[in-house]
Each structure stands twice: as C-alpha cells, then as structure tokens.
Amino acid sequence: MKRFLVAGNWKMNGTVQSSRNLASEICHKLHQTPEILNTCEFLCCPPSLYLGSVRDVCAGSPVSLGAQDCSAEEQGAHTGDIAADMLADSGAAYVIVGHSERRSDHNETSEMVSSKSKTARDNNLIPIICIGETLDQRQTGKAQSIVREQLESSISKALTAEDFCIAYEPVWAIGSGQAASEDDVKDMHEFIRKVLSEMVDNADTIRILYGGSVKPENASSLASVANVNGFLIGGASLKADSFVGIGKAVAKH
Ligand code: PGA
Numbered sequence: 001m002k003r004f005l006v007a008g009n010w011k012m013n014g015t016v017q018s019s020r021n022l023a024s025e026i027c028h029k030l031h032q033t034p035e036i037l038n039t040c041e042f043l044c045c046p047p048s049l050y051l052g053s054v055r056d057v058c059a060g061s062p063v064s065l066g067a068q069d070c071s072a073e074e075q076g077a078h079t080g081d082i083a084a085d086m087l088a089d090s091g092a093a094y095v096i097v098g099h100s101e102r103r104s105d106h107n108e109t110s111e112m113v114s115s116k117s118k119t120a121r122d123n124n125l126i127p128i129i130c131i132g133e134t135l136d137q138r139q140t141g142k143a144q145s146i147v148r149e150q151l152e153s154s155i156s157k158a159l160t161a162e163d164f165c166i167a168y169e170p171v172w173a174i175g176s177g178q179a180a181s182e183d184d185v186k187d188m189h190e191f192i193r194k195v196l197s198e199m200v201d202n203a204d205t206i207r208i209l210y211g212g213s214v215k216p217e218n219a220s221s222l223a224s225v226a227n228v229n230g231f232l233i234g235g236a237s238l239k240a241d242s243f244v245g246i247g248k249a250v251a252k253h
Contacts, residue, residue, distance in 0.1 A: 004223065005165065005207055005230030006247045007043040007128065008237025009096060010067060019050040019144035020057050025240035027061040033244070037062050039251040041230075042244075043094055044237070048082050055091030066128070067093030069102055072115035074122075084116075095120045096156050096232070098130045100171045110153035118156035121163045128165045128209065128232065129154050131192075135172035143170075144191055151195050161202040165209060167232040168192055173212025175234060184224050185210055189227035216245035220253040 014022070019043055023044060030042060045066040046054045071081035087095055097120060098113030114127065120127040131150040133143040147168070155164065168188055173180050180188075189208050197203035210222055211232030222228060232248075236242040 001088070002205070002207055002229065003041040004039055004250050005043060005209060005229060006040045006243070006250065007096075007167075007209065007232050008045060008243050009099070009211075009232055009234050010044065010046045010237060011048060011068070011101070011234060012049065013238060014047065016050055016053050018044050020053050021251070022238065022240060023054045023057040023063070025059055025241060026131075027063055029240055029244040030062060030247075034247065035250040036244070036247045038241050040247040042189065042247060045094070045096055048087065048090070051087065051090040051092060052135075052209055058091075064093045065091045066096065067092045067125075068096050068097045068099065069126070070097065070116055070120055072112060072119050074119065084120045084125050089126055094128055094165075095125045096128045096130060096167070100130060100132055100169060102175060110150050113154040114156045117154065117164060118158050121159055126164060127159075128167050130167045130169055130211070130232070131168040132171050132174075132212075138170065138172065143188065147188065147192065148195050151192065152199070155199065159200070161196075161200045161206050165207040165230065166196070167209040167211050169211035169232060175213070177213050178203050179213040179218050179222065180210070180214075182221055185222060185228060188227045189225065192225060193227050214246060216242055217247040219249035223250040223253055 043064045067087040099115040102108045117127040118247040133146040207229035209230035209232045214231045214233045215236045
C-alpha cells in the first residue's frame with residue numbers, strides 16, 4: 001500500500017534563501033515527528049531554478065522533490081524550456097504536468113500534457129497529471145464529461161499504473177479558500193478510478209490526489225474520503241507549519 005502523498009506546489013514564489021529556509025523548516029519538523037512518515041510521503045515542488053538548493057537542504061531527509069512542469073521534448077533547441085532529464089539530474093523524482101495554471105497561462109492542451117507525461121516517465125520522473133473542471137463546466141453539469149475527456153487525452157498510452165499519479169483539482173477550488181465538498185470529492189474520485197480502470201490494468205494502485213484549498217483544518221475530513229490518496233497543496237505548502245500540519249492531520253486520522 002502506497003503512503004498518502006502530501007505534495008507541495010510552491011508555484012512561482014520565493015527566493016533561493018526563502019526556499020532553503022522553508023525546506024529546512026519542513027525537514028526539521030518531520031525530524032521531530034517521524035511517526036507521520038508511516039502514513040505520509042512528503043513532496044516539495046519548488047520553482048525549477050531552486051531545485052538544486054532545496055535538494056542540498058533536503059539531502060538525507062525523507063522529503064522527496066518534484067518540479068512543476070517539464071518540456072515534452074528530450075533536449076535541444078527549445079529556448080527557455082527545461083528537460084525532464086535536467087529535472088531528474090537536479091534531484092526531482094516527480095513532476096507536475098497539466099496544472100490548470102499551465103493549461104490557461106500557456107494554452108497547454110491535454111495532448112501536450114500526454115507527451116509531457118511520457119517524456120517525464122522516460123526520464124525516471126513520476127508525472128502528477130492534473131485535471132479538473134471549471135466552475136462554469138460544473139454548473140452546467142459537464143464536470144464528469146470534462147474530467148473523462150482530460151483523463152483519456154492527458155495520460156500517455158505508454159504509461160502503466162505504476163508510472164503516474166493523478167491530481168484532481170477543480171479549478172474553482174484552487175486558491176479560493178473553498179475546497180470542494182466531501183461529497184463532490186467522493187463522487188469525482190470514484191468516477192476517476194472507474195475511468196482509469198477502463199484505461200490501464202491495476203488502476204486501484206494509482207494514487208489520486210485532491211487539490212484545491214487544502215489546509216490543516218480540512219485535511220483530515222478530505223483524507224478520509226474513499227479514493228483520496230494524497231493532496232496537491234498550493235498556498236498552505238508555503239508555510240512549514242501548515243504543510244506539515246496537513247500531514248499530521250492525515251496521520252492522526
Ligand atoms: P491551493 O492550490 O492549495 O492554493 O488551492 C492548489 C494547486 O494549485 O495545486
């Protein structure tokens with residue numbers, strides 16, 4: 001049984017020094033409460049530029065590292081892009097792909113996300129493939145059809161159940177302070193599991209994370225929902241207290 005994944009998406013925040021400080025505080029808190037690690041795996045995804053600095057701080061700690069995006073290309077003439085292989089070389093074990101902010105800021109399509117998921121896996125990174133509907137799509141009753149379509153086109157056919165995680169992040173819950181209700185999360189995670197089982201063998205082993213306004217106060221109840229196998233955390237991952245606090249709440253439960 002895989003541990004519950006507590007993943008922090010630091011987004012475009014911080015400096016070299018503040019990233020090092022945050023990582024150091026997280027490692028320190030985990031060192032003081034090692035029992036949480038029986039239940040939870042902790043992952044920090046700093047800006048790629050700071051991966052090396054954070055890796056040095058986290059060396060020897062149980063914290064895994066990830067990046068927030070990678071190129072679909074292996075290497076070469078792609079100015080400004082970062083190859084999956086470079087991320088692995090800088091200490092990343094995971095990479096987030098297809099976050100809704102990438103889909104909206106950079107017009108990333110599910111087909112592009114699928115290529116990225118394959119390149120990531122080919123370079124020994126576990127892609128965390130993000131999906132989720134907008135408020136308008138939910139209000140017009142399209143949430144499940146959108147999520148199905150995103151799943152079917154964002155996961156490379158080359159991947160097996162062992163190769164990836166899914167993060168369900170309803171766009172309207174991201175950064176809004178208002179997480180999805182337990183009932184909505186339950187229904188959607190169950191639906192995602194069903195769609196995954198139509199796509200790959202052993203779909204019951206795939207970690208499906210929930211993301212969108214997760215905080216220490218709602219972590220325990222959201223973690224108790226069936227088919228929630230981790231969290232992708234934005235705002236609350238930028239403070240060691242709240243990030244590790246989320247893990248504590250999950251472990252206590
Ligand atoms: P949030 O962000 O926790 O600040 O809502 C989640 C995410 O965007 O991954």
